[in-house]
Amino acid sequence: MDCMQACEIISAAHDGEPVDAGLLAQARAHADACADCALFLRVLDRIASAPDPEAPPELVARIGEITGQMSRDARHADAPREAPAPSSLRTRRPFDWVPRIAILASAAAVLLVVVSAGGLALLSRMGQTAQEAAVTESAEDEALRAAPPAGVTEEADSPVAGAAAPPDYVSLDESVWMIEGAADTPTSTLVSAGLVRTSLGEGLTRSRNAFYPGDDRSALYVLGDGGYLVFRRVTRTLGGVEYGLVTETPLEAFGMWPSLPGRFAAPVTADGSPAFEPAGRDDRGAEVFVPLGGDTADGFAVAPDTAPGDPAAGNPGWTWWEPLP
Amino acid sequence: MVTRPMSDLELANAAASGDESAFAAIVRENADAVYGHALRFFGDRTSAEDATQEVFIKVFRTISSFDGRARLSTWLYRVTHNVCLDMVRAGRRTPQPVDPLTFDPLPAADFADDVVFASALGQAMGTLAPEERDALGAVTLFGLSYQEAAEALGVPTGTVKSRVFRARRALAALLLEPEGGASDGLHAGV
Structure with a gap:
């Protein structure tokens, strides 16, 4: 029996494969007297005892x-x-x-x-x-x-239960952007805005290149597998000043709602307590809230259940808005 | 009351019927193998994470088609194998091959260090032929028998056996230098 035969037999036995006992004994006897085979067995054992890769918990x-x-x-x-x-x-x-x-x-x-x-x-x-x-x-x-399993619909206009579904959002850093549609060929120069981690509704969440159209910071072009999709910054105005919606949780898949920054305790009453207090209404008439003793110039919160057409309409949670630069 | 573990088919049926905890159990039990295989296939963590996510979304969508004829791990291995290949075919990801000539054997101290050795092993995997890496992952990460791996890959059992052996032989040559320098026999031509 040569080295190759001996080590192949031992390798198979190592994996729990059925190996003829006589052949295995011969292979072991060979390996005991062979430096090359001994080295192979040493690595075989070391690989077996080494930790296997572990999926990251966040994944x-x-x-x-x-x-x-x-x-x-x-x-x-x-x-x-x-x-x-x-x-x-x-x-x-x-x-x-x-x-x-x-x-x-x-x-x-x-x-x-x-x-x-x-x-x-x-x-x-x-x-x-x-x-x-x-x-x-x-x-x-x-x-x-082939076909999807029962309960998974193929058509976008299928009936479904529950509250209004979130619009198709992506987030860049903490800013929230809502889909507007597919882009025609951009006429302006695209300026890199960084990476947006999103599934784009395609099932696979990954980092994708995003661009601003020139100096315009209200639109975001996100490059998907089939071309660009245009997203528009979600905003509202208060006293003529524009505020953008932000989210604590990255919106990595369509179907997610923006969330209130974790530095604020979740309000338990309609008046915003314990984190917020009422601070008037924005230009659409939605009531806004600020942290106790705070100022709307630094940002404000909006309660759930805003009117249809409101930029936060349908969101079951509180939202946070910050002044745009 | 004694509860017995669910069989693969029971677990899959429960997941298919909407039992989120059953599907979570499938993810929990198999995420390391799927991720590990994808990591060794692509050689980078981002691609491995994307592949792992895609595998489980695909499994989620098709779990009702699992009929229990093969083990769940065999089925998952096959999905993982195909997802990785599909990602390459679609040009979305490219495995990062490692040139064995750039690989230095580990000193004895590093050989004994779990962290250093695992890292070196991951790199050394990148030098293997893809079919060897595939076969080794099927057997060592997913725990498939040679026959199960052969069925999943559509090759004879003996082919799996020789690919696994060739992979280990190449790894042995890369990871540990023979005492007294290069030798013949097992390490020749690797």
């Missing part, structure tokens, strides 16, 4: 939040009601109704070519595996690509 929590929301939305979808389907369940994606647009600047185009070339080269390197993958499309995998 597991995020998956729980997303699938929990999908589960709740799916349950609501079983009960016919009048409100529109939650955007988080829409499988008709924003890009589906939009012609694809080619808008990247030349530098971005070059980058795309480079990335594509890299991907192709890698796929070429992976040729055998990719081929196998094509063969291994099982019945279960077919099912994965």
